[in-house]
Amino acid sequence: MDEEYDVVVLGTGLTECILSGLLSVEGKKVLHMDRNDYYGGDSASLNLTQLYRQFRPDQSPPAELGRDRDYAVDLVPKFIIASGELTKILVHTDVTRYLEFKQIAGSFVYRDGKISKVPSTEMEAVKSPLMGLFEKRRAKKFFEFLQGWKDEDPATHQGIDLDKDSMRSVYEKFGLEPGTQDFIGHAMALYLDDDYIDKSARPAYDRIVLYTSSMARYGKSPYIYPLYGLGELPQSFARLSAIYGGTYMLDKQIDEIVTDADGKFVGVRSGTETVKAKQVIGDPSYFGAGAAKDGGKVRVMEEGKVIRAICILKHPIPGTDDSDSVQIIIPQNQVNRRNDIYIAMVSSTHNVCAKDVYVAIVSTIVETDKPELEIQPGLQLLGPIYDKFVSVSPIYMPTADGESDNIFITRSYDATSHFETVVEEVQDVWKRVIGKDLVLKKREVEVEQ
């Protein structure tokens, strides 16, 4: 560790690993460390031993769950939206060579006490119980309007200005019922709350288009998922980084972020060794998140909390047509909340657990001091729960942008159901670290002579 690096990266979560990979490809000399002896940090997928070590240190996994190595239980429930930004980065960096993906079989939405499939084909849409006959016609007009929209052609605008008019006024123009608005805003635009309704319609339009184009790409749901769990994603970007010269050290205790008299970053101390670098990037847990205030500089602050309940089931979720993987969205209005409740379920089809086991994660943004009660509407949809691991995680964000002290702290993983905000975070940190926008440019073929 006596060398000097351009960038030290702390934590091997997905955000940090994508950044590490892209920085190494860019030619930066990167040292990437993690205090854990496994890759992934908060976005890891754990085997049974690791899962129990984390949640129930004094208990060992029951034998009836099967082989330890068959399990890869995600800590953060997210899927990859097929036409989204993460897919672009995966393809651009070619880490797809290390990964295999499968579709998530279906996306469901909760309405009036039961769940229904978000239609993925015209046939499903016609049969869907989510809307009455006349409402279906109105919704059809609404979607045709979105599909036909061309910025440069006012004839397609039907008198609407996406940048000025609110989403509420767009819904009203097409006469959509509140239940349909819930469905569109939450199950398709994937908004967690209703704040978007009174804002400009453009972002909602973009999100609905992303959803429908992702749905159209592979057919069953807008989501894809990597075999062996989400923890494969950070590992693949870590390999990318290593292939381009990045150095990896797991199981390395980080004791101090060393700064000079002006508070600027100098290096990272582990035990008696200090490694120097020009810049440091890391997840909030390396910068005082959750630690008692010791009089040091406050670098991260809490933005809210997410509750996540990892539930092990011995059956598919009732009402999902025995799907091997699903997303279920419970829009906030349906259960008198401010934030939606999400359920993400995967199974042995995705090589994340033993056969006939299903792993569902119920999550939401915490609104009260009894978070476990808040996810009850989600837990109730699951049927008998074999075992449940509940965590309440603060979401941290940095207090400074890092430009003055070369300390760049990433945000915690949020409650959204996919990785789009993770990519936004990567782009944002990249811009601050490198000083220019992240451009995924085409590279020339390099043939070694």
Add this chain to the structure above:
Amino acid sequence: MRGNAQFVRHGGREEGGGGKEHDGKLCPASASGRKGPLAFPRPTRAYPPVVARHSQLSPHCTAPLPSSSTMSKQLQFKLVLLGESAVGKSRHAPTLLVLRFVKDQFDDYRESTIGAAFLTQTVTLDDGTTVKFEIWDTAGQERYKSLAPMYYRNANCAVVVYDITQSASLEKARNWIRELQRQADPSIVIALCGNKSDLAARRQVTQEEAQKYAEEEGLMWAETSAKSGEGVSEIFTAIAKKLPTTAPPSSRTAGGRAGTSGGRAGVDLNKQHTEAGANEPCNC
């Protein structure tokens, strides 16, 4: 094994690492595969789309293909390399061994193989079966015990290298073999290679000692020299012969991306990509 196997070098090459675009820009078949009369036969089973993209690109890029009835099997396997970490400026010994195998080169002091996701090399057996190795290097992640589970996942075979002039290196090789037995699929074929057979005068590890250990653990064993090339193609051919020639559909090859295993087929993220690239002119 020696003498029976026909070793056909198809011109190994590096499969690009991240950030490189291959589509349609350069046709690997023209760059490497044309030398042999049987360049790149059409595979007889479904391959991972990503691999297919690189090994074949579009059909018009390849040499005329024999009809499928006369075709023999083509199999693909993931091979991982393990061995003592590189010291100083030297390259990782397993990497040197593979560069001899794939490129027939020896160059100890060059910069490490930056940007190669993995190397590929094809061996043709007596019965005409072609065995394509997708060879994964540790990319240095073994140095601080930071190899990801992904490295071992779906590996069909492993080459574990020790240095016959360093007795401590055999002990390290034993540690890697224990790690493979713990992390990799139980059916993995492991070859233990005593490298630097050209320096037999400085030998610290006897053939008897290594062979006895290999027998106890059920490993293949050979001495090789990455420098002179001695024994290198033989050990890879021997591995090729030992691998199951009828790959069961459930055992996915080549990093497990086959997507041919039961249930829903895998999803190819590169699909749109490839289609866009397929129409571009290729220089063959």
